[in-house]
């Protein structure tokens with residue numbers, strides 16, 4: 001991908017977070033988060049463990065509730081109204097660290113369940129869509145197996161396909177490769193890179209810095225519940241401004 | 256070779272791959288089996304011999320008693336005559352009182368075909384629920400079955416089961432209309448609608464509607480025998496599983512009132528012996544309902560047993576729910592499934608599968624506990640034996656044969672339930688862990 005094309009995104013706003021705060025009981029996990037994601041942007045979020053990365057992206061599809069501030073996804077504001085929450089969730093796909101496939105359903109059923117029940121798509125059509133995306137993540141031949149019969153890398157690719165079957169406008173990834181054996185990381189990253197090249201809006205919590213360099217237009221560094229630094233990947237890695245970022249980068253790149 | 260000292264070489268490269276070979280065959284044969292399983296050591300051999308002796312003693316005294324049993328006499332005295340001092344069973348009572356043991360002593364004999372038909376229809380209705388591979392269309396019959404069975408067994412005007420059906424259908428429609436707003440709204444709205452329909456419809460059914468009905472009415476107090484145990488068992492199990500699910504989910508609810516009600520209900524019911532609940536049903540519940548509402552004793556007992564086992568099932572299912580990883584609900588949420596869908600499609604299938612052994616345990620216990628109704632003067636099979644049969648002059652004193660028969664009946668049913676549940680667990684095995 002040419003550098004200029006990579007950084008070029010539309011000026012349509014996909015997600016806008018303003019002055020968002022969240023507490024777990026009295027513990028202030030997210031502090032004054034301001035973040036605007038434009039359509040087609042690929043954002044990588046990194047930071048030390050416990051800094052609130054997962055919490056941030058889980059707030060975006062209301063898996064966690066925020067207590068202050070505003071989150072607007074695709075023009076719909078996240079409030080306690082269940083209708084809005086369900087609408088946003090069906091527009092936003094999410095992949096988890098531990099895949100969270102449904103073990104009692106086959107791979108194909110995992111992929112067709114939400115389209116059939118949420119989008120009310122006929123079963124036949126949902127199966128065709130599912131096979132299309134399973135082919136895309138290169139495991140169409142596993143469609144009739146159960147998740148427990150697949151390797152970790154395959155399961156994570158199924159999880160990506162399952163989200164894609166809902167035709168989401170935004171994809172969230174929470175450390176999608178950190179539960180995988182090293183030889184499986186690449187197959188998942190390749191799938192994600194392909195997705196990025198097709199112009200999917202992505203927010204990705206990951207420590208795969210190679211991936212960040214290759215596809216991200218922005219890298220965000222979080223610490224102690226705050227956004228400490230954000231920049232284009234080249235600048236971010238070559239010329240980090242804040243001390244905490246430098247320390248973090250030296251720890252994960254330093255060996 | 257230059258390397259003359261005895262240091263083991265570190266570097267190693269395999270040149271020939273090791274081909275796969277079959278596992279070693281272990282020695283077999285009956286003698287070998289005996290040696291390995293029954294007489295492996297002196298201690299075990301001794302245990303084997305003692306066990307064989309105990310089995311011999313038990314069988315040698317009970318088998319002649321059973322096999323030499325008398326089947327064709329009309330009273331215990333005649334049995335004694337025929338046996339002429341020999342010790343053997345007097346099974347004639349089972350033959351002579353078969354109908355009473357099965358249907359109680361008041362159910363009109365000319366209508367025995369009705370509960371029998373209801374029993375066989377029950378097998379058809381239960382099949383698609385028990386065996387997931389059968390066509391799903393059969394569930395329509397399962398849904399209609401309770402009303403058909405009610406009509407067959409109790410008879411009377413067909414308007415009553417139709418009204419009950421109408422209440423359920425309208426309640427379900429209300430549920431599916433309101434559930435999109437919130438699950439609680441749909442759930443309680445549906446129940447409320449059903450009750451309103453039943454109440455209004457009850458006013459509409461004319462007074463003497465049952466007098467000339469196609470199937471003459473049979474009163475609840477005329478039901479009895481093993482039929483009553485089966486009816487209570489089947490009704491209460493099939494009602495208490497959904498109620499138990501609702502209670503278990505309610506206990507996890509975010510709504511404090513719902514949660515509170517469920518917790519208090521479960522803890523209270525579990526803390527009380529079933530027999531006291533049954534006495535409440537037989538005596539006191541009449542005071543709680545309005546004076547002119549004659550709530551049927553059968554219905555009152557069903558309510559009590561159902562509540563009792565639902566509380567236990569709720570706790571079993573809560574264990575199943577707690578065993579699921581949190582990520583399952585999150586994944587369902589993140590795909591946009593609403594609460595009812597997430598529960599029905601993702602959470603409950605997995606939680607129920609884990610809970611099968613516990614639920615079966617409760618169901619088997621419930622089925623056997625239906626004999627407790629004999630204490631509140633209902634004539635189930637135990638009530639029949641203790642009451643009319645043993646009290647009769649012909650059969651006074653035939654304890655062993657009668658209670659053995661009751662025990663065998665219960666054992667057959669409970670053992671089938673247990674075998675079925677083990678089959679189901681294997682059938683649902685998809686983890687491949």
Ligand SMILES: Nc1ncnc2c1ncn2[C@@H]1O[C@H](COP(=O)(O)OP(=O)(O)O)[C@@H](O)[C@H]1O
Pocket residue numbers: 024027029047048049050051052053054055056
């Ligand atoms: N459900 C919860 N209740 C209370 N504290 C939590 C909960 N989830 C996470 N936390 C805390 O919030 C902080 C941020 O967590 P998280 O967003 O998972 O961090 P990260 O993903 O960056 O490692 C951590 O200190 C964690 O202990």
Ligand SMILES: [Mg+2]
Pocket residue numbers: 053054055174175
């Ligand atoms: Mg995390």
